[in-house]
Amino acid sequence: MQSRCPTFSRLVMTLAAVFSCDSPADAQEATERSLNTGRQGTSEYARGVAMAAGVTPQGEHRAADDAIVIAQQTSAETTDMSASIVVRGFEVAPVEYPALPDVEGTRINSGKKTSFVKPEEFPAIANNNYREALATTPGLLVSEEPSSPIINIGYRGLDSQRSESTQMLKDGVSIKNEQFGFPESHYAPILDAIDRIEFIRAGASLQFGPQPGGAINFVTRMPQRDVPFEFLTKNLFGSDELYQNFTSANGTAGPLGYYAYYDHREREGFRTNSDYEVNAGSVKLVYDVSADSRLVLTLDGYDEEHGEPGGLTEVPVFGEDGSLVPGLALYSRDRNVTTRFFDRFRLERYYATLEYQKIVSEYTQIDIKAFGGYLSRFSKRQRGGDFGIAPDPNPEPDSDASTNDIQLREDWTQGAELRLRHDYNLFGDTSTLAGGLYFYHAVQDRSDKRGETPDAEEGVLRRFNTGETYDGSIFAENRFHFGRLSITPGVRLEFFQQSLSESVNTTKPGEDLLERSDFSFVPLFSLGASYVLLEAQEIVSGSPAAGDSKGVKDVAPRVTAGGRPRVEVYGTVAQAYRPRTYGELVPTGPGSIVNGDLEEGHSLQFELGTRGKPLPYLTFDVGAFYFDFEDQVGDITITNANGTFSSTGNVGDARYSGFEAAAELDVLGMINGGADSRYGRFNLYGNITLLDTEFTSGPNKGFDTTYAPDYQFKIGGIYRWKEVAKVGLLGTFVDDSYADVNNTPSHFIPAYAVWDLTAEIKFWDGRLGLIAGINNLFDEDYYGEIRDEGIVPAYRRNYYGGVTVRF
Template sequence: MNRSFLKLRIRTNIIIFGLSLMVAFTSPLPVSAEEPSPQQTTTTEKAPSQKPSTENEVQDTPSTTTTEESSVEQTSADSKPLKIPLTEIIGTSPTALDHIPGSGKVITSESIQNNHRFTINEALREVPGVHVRDEDGLGIRPNIGIRGLDPTRSRKVHIMEDGVPIMLMPYADPSSYYFPPIFRFDRIEVLKGSGQLLYGPQTIGGVINLITRMPPTTPEGHFQVWGGNLNYLNTHFDYGGTWGKGGYLVDYTHYQTDTPRFTNIRARVDDLTFKTVQELSDRTQILAKFNYYRENSGIGYQGLTQADWAIRGEDRQTLFTNDRFEFLRLGYHVAVNHMFTANLTSTINLFGHYIQRDWSRQAQQGVDANGAPVGGVQLGNTLPATAFSVIPANQRFTNEREYWVWGVEPRFHYLHSLLGIKGEADFGARYMFEQSDRKQLRNLLSGTGAFSSCVGTIGTTNTCLGENNLRTTNAYAFFAQERLFFGPFTVTPGFRVEHISYDQTNRLANNGQGVYGKTNFTEVLPGVGVTYSPFKNNTFFFGAHRGMAPPQISDAITGTGQVVDLGPELNWTYELGVRGNLAPWFGYSITGYQIDFSNQIISQSVAGGIGATLTSAGKTQHRGAEVAAQMDILDAVTGRNDDEDVTLDFNYTWVAQADFRGARNSSITGAALLPGEPAIFNTSGNRLPYSPEHLISAGIGYANRAFNLGPFNARVETQCVSDQFSDDRNTVIPTPSGQRGIVRGWCMLNASVNQHVKKINTTFFFTGKNMLGQDVIMDRTRGIYPGLPALWQAGARWTF
């Protein structure tokens, strides 16, 4: 495959030019020596000896300016933590959500470390409102949905790392074919409601911000190794510190395993990050981060039919052992923070990545119970509904993809007073460029050929290319939010403006002469929120905002260059809730919500490959409630105890309604129908696919920080998901193909134990996932995907 060296060189020149602009923009200006406003909060990591907060939702005012990080060890009085340019959406202060007009939660470093979260899927299930549909069992390609929204490829969620977008093409193709390993996260922020207008482009469900570790004040490192069944081996190393005015951190993760979905398939992931923070002056700081990520695996798409599930489901075996997935990502992020005055600060983010994604898969053939073919050879993902089983066919195809993405985003934070009313303004703009070069190479003569083989011809053409497209996005965004303080009330109006231009060149169309198509659109997204704190540590909140998710280029422009009037997804989201602490040992949050879509887009078949498309679900409505609580039982009974905790946490989501509205016919037609099923079926009133009504996460834990050997903690939890439909017809009895039918609810029991040994500064741990070993179905979109088997892992983490 020709790698576009010239494109990389051009983009490198653009990056260098952007950096020069940033340095010039943040050059020192004459300013007064005022102290920063106390409303500009900073955060530090807690020392292990500190008692954890009992609040269920960690709270802070959103920060787009400077955040401080310290090492895990308490630093001496003369050690000054570095000021770090970091865009947070919530923060770590105990008062974080006091003035945010929306629901949110921070998954803390303690939760990630002590629970030894195996995947991002497992971690996010402790957030009310979030549903994660497992796919590969490793969290490499998560399917994240919020409040009943379609979780396929996490397209409805805006995902960031350290405040900047990280998906393939955040506008034109926000599919989650990449997700960084959870092992290098310090914490995870999740924000829903009107506050997400400061981010985007997806503002219909929620924002997830993955905060990575920052250089500690005192030089420190960690080496962790653990393993378990399925030949699982994971090693993680990080080391960093501060020397003078500069901080440095290197972080490396390697893991390899038999995949939990199908245990006769292997996967290997390597992730390397280098980060530095430099204080150029008391008023200017710069952060630079570079990341290398690579995945090599045999993970394919094809799932099991209903008969295959009965025969091979427990053994977790697939016949498709010739599939190959190779993924490379090179990413960078540069952030410059500058304080013009005590009241005006800026953070400029320059970010981007290059991705190479090659996925080679064997074609499939549906067969009946006697092994006779049912339908033709499939190069996509769909099977005839009557297929008893599916076997590899003597063809294969390779989807070769390259992506170039970069963007620049200046953000400003301004403290002011208007007619005696204190206010905070956050505003900024962003430009993003995205380009993808997409090819599909087909080998029509062999199912086990070379990785990128191209053999045979398609139809009357003289090429074996099934796709050859160049897609480009230029996107401009402007956003602003004003927070006004009226005693116990806070009123926060805001807006976001998105202007998006798409163009596509189909090089195969018009007898190889190519066809060009383009389109653009502009959306204005207003929002307003109100918080009311009638007494300390308790806040009522309300929010309403217009949300948007842009269509993918493939859905906006056809292969013949025609513009499809699919349009962006638009909705109105309303939230009403209360959160706080009823006692020092009891924190809570209760939120009610309603989401009204004018044209929600859902998966018509499945993601990726030929024939995979999206379809407009038309008008839909989501309505429900979220409840979260955390209680320190020991403190409640005996009074505050700094050495021991017995904690109980509970998170519940009720998606009471996630329905199609208005007249709409089912998108399931043709061979996907069983004999006798009507070709036309009105889905009005049916529930949206993969929208479970109930989600529960609950756990009980014990911690002893005064244990002679060293701090000890243990926790047992359950994560539950109720029944969900897999198609818009709400089919209950599974079709033989396994691609339609009810997905039954499940509960999994997890546990973790950690014992720190002070003498050798090492923590030994043991963890179990799905300890009861339940065999459950997670997904039917490409056939049946099994859930996690019972996983048992043990390891050690050495701090030096």
């Protein structure tokens, strides 16, 4: 369809008028209406209009030069009518601003504290190192587990173990093992396939459901739309026999685009039995059904196995004779020793997602997703030993150490989601309604067996139970937009049914098999607001870029590509919750009980801050937060005439408060007066989280919550030159914390500071690239993770290097 608007240079005008445009004036009105829906023109409506206009898709380009940048200038009275739009084919990508757009697709982010990071802005990241990828994101704590590919992410004093307290998403779909009954995350996407990582703090539960620790959404790459075929392979080698291969192919043929990759990682590790191997792949197909609709099919496969070398301790344990107990592994004596030689873990995950996106009209968009898959989690662990104590290496027959525990959990999940976004005029401004329906169903079979040897793969069945979850949700948010002020109330109604039934339990002979079913209704509410303090004319430069000729044309005012200056105040109050897990419905151990009136954990969260981009080369976000977490679930020990029992129940409440600040400065842009420098970009970044947490009731009253360092400071610099060379020096400083709610000395994590140096250079127009790096540059001796079996030592200084080929 060809536009009747005559001026192609006013591209935004043409796109907005594609549905019906009788004159440039009509197009201008349509343009302003679309741009008014989101900050800096990042309205997803603009993306949809680009689709409908039949604009030749350009794909997810790596260089800013590949994008079309349009800047409009208006008076202060119509600030929300002007914008900078970055059009990249099928998508309109956010311009550089320290938050997600106010309105993005079928989501509303206005008033929420949000951030995003693009892995491609860093030099090539090796071995899926999320500590580096999240270096510019405040508040997220990566607790490292170097013997496995599992990523543990904590947030503001909420437990980081298996990222259980944070909702983890891939393209808007949860990647947790089972997001209600088994909410651990053993799978994390490979960073090479990620376009950006979005993080939504307070208010995330209104959009994505359970967990109080916000939501991390991994947005994967789309097919490149201007070439029929592109091939990329990265091969990387490093310390302790590290080898990584990432190979991808993508392109477009007619209406069909494709993106496929294979991910292989393996490493022997620095401890015996700390090896791991990952084999994963994905295929994404994008089919343009029409000019204003498309289908996206994604198929994922993931298979990994790793050893579990066991834990160490910093606390000596003495026997009755006054000597150290046998098998004690003191961290200070030998941090590389192994205490578990036979423990192994395996994960298989196969998942599919089908999404239909439709621009219904210039005001309305719908997204429909259907998803489902299978996950298998297998572990075998030798019995005997204790915290930081190895089992007897020569066990007597029939002793604990001569056997092992074998656990298999299989999860089948499926669901569907409908999201709708509608823009409408209210008192002369464009307001937005976004909402939808969500359905989720999951079944889990869990078996526990007893092996007859320390390394047995099979054994005698001791327990078998089946858990099932049904969840249905209705949610909606409305952004009322009045000039510089936006107010966004929201509501989510969760209805979920959980059940668990035992088929076998030989640990409780003579007792009836247990079965329990609970229905819960959880209403969640939120209120967000933002007010634009500064949104002025485009900043223009009267001087040429450094090194340019001094001709008349060069000194003419020019519009910078960074977008208009903007500073805003934002605030949110929102509710969140944590559902019961399957293990909290029915006791599965011989000495355990579960309270019958167990409640979900509830949280009330507050955010208040200011953020902006007052200058083309400076961004910042500064704010304070407070939230409580009531009815936390935990285990307490009960001793009575019948013996000692472990009781699972609501053990108390906790509060969390603190301050966060983040800033990023392009030094060369500042020197060049806000214009791009011929010498590239040198970004200095820094962010800090100051945190104070405490249990306010229950048996742990007065104690710190887990993984709650008083401060977390990240600082560094990244230099980029014409997408040819990148060098990064990234520092992470973390204060001490505890890994258990009892704040025991054995679970104390000392403060540490880690620096990473990474570099990448490309040749022959990007067809060949070399990458190299040093992780833990200054050889810090530290650990950031403590598990049930003891301290997990982190990597000391290690090296890597590799090559990339693209054609």
